[in-house]
Amino acid sequence: KAGVTQTPRYLIKTRGQQVTLSCSPISGHRSVSWYQQTPGQGLQFLFEYFSETQRNKGNFPGRFSGRQFSNSRSEMNVSTLELGDSALYLCASSFIGPRLASTDTQYFGPGTRLTVL
């Protein structure tokens, strides 16, 4: 099975611009979570999607948004970029069974490294 894929792997933007990152989960996985990783703040949870619905959200401003499509692929968007948004953005997928029981393992992609100049 192919792992979690994220595109693009690297991105350079300037302040004020917006950016969209993409994540394709492992085949059969219906839950996708996003995390931001920075040297200062470490790994922080952004949001989680399941069945095209956001079911959990971290403490980030409204400039950070996401969505999930019917094929479970997910995108996250950051508008009006700030220098502090420079980070590695990680996507993780997990399997959710028919009774909504999770295998509890999140499989991570390689990340998208965003640099804001």
Add this chain to the structure above:
Amino acid sequence: AQSVTQLDSQVPVFEEAPVELRCNYSSSVSVYLFWYVQYPNQGLQLLLKYLSGSTLVKGINGFEAEFNKSQTSFHLRKPSVHISDTAEYFCAVRGANAGGTSYGKLTFGQGTILTVHP
């Protein structure tokens, strides 16, 4: 809400020596516990997890961890490290409901950089 504290930001060790990476957590609900490893310019790879049952869990690459509920700890150990174990290690916790279904949000510690010297 949960929080995780990794007690050492950096751990240097010589090859073939044992190592312990310490992790303490805080939570008002039952939790699941995880250790992930991150190699440079890569994502996170799961080493092992504790969901329930035996408090000693074994993972990949010879790592193991012990869940201690009274001390709210989940320390990671390896009896003999290799140069290839040099990486950053993250302890993480997720809340679990009474039915065993967990929620998506992982709370991570700040990470421990393990450096194995020849």
